[in-house]
Amino acid sequence: MNKLTRKWRKSHEDDDFSLPTHDDTRPMDTQEQEELIRSLEKTQSQQSRLWRRLFAAILFCFALFLVYSIFQQASSPWELRYHAYFMEEVDSWMIISADWLAVLACSLAIIGLLHNSKHHRQWMWYSCFAGIILAVFWLYYMLRLSKFRWDVIWLPFGPVSGAGMCLYVDHLLSESSEEIRKLRGYMYAYKAI
16 A cells, blocks of 8 residues: 555656645745746737637638638529528528628627727627627528528528627636736735845
């Protein structure tokens, strides 16, 4: 048993993911606190840029797909299956307009993610409202079909989901930034003897 316990302790001492347990009673001096907070701010800034760019890229790809969809509907109407379902219910120009509104909603969300100002969240809310209008439009026509088509459920919920995800990511990143600001406010003056 003792041998097993020693092995277990030794394996946990080499663990890179565990927090240090020695020197817990010694407070950090002002310089150590500043270095720690600066490193947290730098890491948070890098993570924020990464996640904002990642979600902007995903929305950009979706917008490119929608532009392709618009081009297909304009050049050869009703060729795409997800548009052909609505052939009897909707005019071609309405489909094209709805897809352009979806591209606009994605663009507004992308601007909101990548824009560096205190009003960047407004762009994402505008995107959400455009997505809600689209969702109402598509759901209205989907419910008028003789059979509900689950394979096109992304038409009403794609843009509004993208805007919602962007709002959520922005909220999480803002929250972590606020926590680091609070941590900076909790710094204390300490002088080693």
